[in-house]
Amino acid sequence: MQATDSTPPQPSGSRGHKGYWRAATYFCLLLLAVGATAGVSMYEQFVAQIHDLQQKVQQTAQLQYVAVLMDDKGEPAMLVTQEFGQPYLQLQRLNSVVEGQEDSMQLWALPASGTAQSLGVLPPKLKTLRLPATASALDAVSKLGMSVEARGGVTQAQGPRLPYLLTGSVIRKAL
Template identity: 40%
Template sequence: DRERAALARQRAAPPAATTGWWGRLGFWRGATGAATLAAVLGGWVAVGVQQQGDARIAQLQTELQTQVASQKRIEYVAVLSDAQGQARGPEILVTFDAQHQRLTLQRVGGYQEASDKSLQLWALPPDGKPRSLGVLGEAPLLQLATAAEAVQAVPALAISLEPKGGVPGEGGPTGPVLFSGSLIRSLNL
């Protein structure tokens, strides 16, 4: 009977108090809830960061494509110098960007036409009949829209001195040819 009485006393006695925070059920429930919340927030932040990263990568790719598309691709180059053979050096540097179909002319010499005259650029094709590519303004840098077909297979360019506004019609240069040079295909395509 002693054993029964001891067992009955144990059952009737309140549970022994645990010592410290690790023995409290409320603490562990709170810790579990906090860990679950932290995991959910961490996953949400990770997805947001990844989406922002993907968006930034797409933006950078678009910017790079735009930059590449806007870069000049010089396909042809010409240095036009004195057509009469007087050693004055280069006067005009000509480049052709096939992608944007633009001729760029840069005055590098000191020649300046009179106010009542214009410089006119001519393509000198193999058949010998010059074709006008445009009238140059007085600016040191000029761009002319030109189709690739107008430049390809043209061995040389020339610039003539013409009345203000250039030669009317397709008759060819009427004034003296001041500058000329070979048009060569660039190696940096």
């Protein structure tokens, strides 16, 4: 007589299914780990981009006041700007008008009520320049005017020579 195996035969399909489910579980866990890592990485990149953009915004000039002074023909002749909190006015000539040998151009603040206040004398023939001014120099000003005066400008007591060569409204930019 021959010895027979007393263990009953196992169905071949049940063992294969256990291995399949185990492999599928490991694969899903691997996908979750990769997804979580990618999500964290994308979040970190997003935070870094926001930080970079915030720094760029802080470094970008923020204009507080803008005025375009027009000539007698209604053409833009001078751009006057003041950045928020800066102690100067930035001027840029927009036309080719220059003062004569014995003349100076002087910028005046023209408040809605009261007398004109001198903001400074422009050096001759410069296209762009900065005039020292307080950070609040244009707070109560509704218009600016440019007069032609004797070389070196005139004192506050003398006042501007009229009519103004250039005039324009001051616009306070909403920040």
